[in-house]
Amino acid sequence: xxxxxxxxxxxxxxxxxxxxxxxxxxxxxxxxxxxxxxxxxxxxxxxxxxxxxxxxxxxxxxxxxxxxxxxxxxxxxxxxxxxxxxxxxxxxxxxxxxxxxxxxxxxxxxxx
Numbered sequence: 001x002x003x004x005x006x007x008x009x010x011x012x013x014x015x016x017x018x019x020x021x022x023x024x025x026x027x028x029x030x031x032x033x034x035x036x037x038x039x040x041x042x043x044x045x046x047x048x049x050x051x052x053x054x055x056x057x058x059x060x061x062x063x064x065x066x067x068x069x070x071x072x073x074x075x076x077x078x079x080x081x082x083x084x085x086x087x088x089x090x091x092x093x094x095x096x097x098x099x100x101x102x103x104x105x106x107x108x109x110x111x112x
Contacts, residue, residue: 001055003097010064010093013048014073056100067096 001009049068053059067090071078074091080099082088089095 003094006052006056006097006100007093009048009052010067010073010096013045013052013068016048017045017068058100063096063099067093 052064058064078090080088080090
């Protein structure tokens with residue numbers, strides 16, 4: 001997978017999640033809050049993330065999950081630092097890619 005393919009995949013994933021949220025909110029109004037199971041979003045999104053993890057060597061460190069779920073595609077400051085406590089940017093998909101590249105040779109642990 002190239003950097004551009006990865007960025008495109010994450011961008012599309014975010015669009016799908018944003019669209020599903022809008023649709024889910026509308027269905028919750030129509031069905032009085034009981035529409036969450038209609039979309040099955042979680043399973044599909046988890047599958048896409050799992051495939052991206054396998055493709056990028058992120059299956060153990062889970063940086064993609066961290067980026068998507070914990071810091072909301074970089075919208076929240078993740079406070080990521082290297083061993084010397086130097087800040088590592090993680091606000092864009094390109095930043096995420098730059099973290100994932102060295103994972104195949106050295107495993108960066110998920111920040112706590």
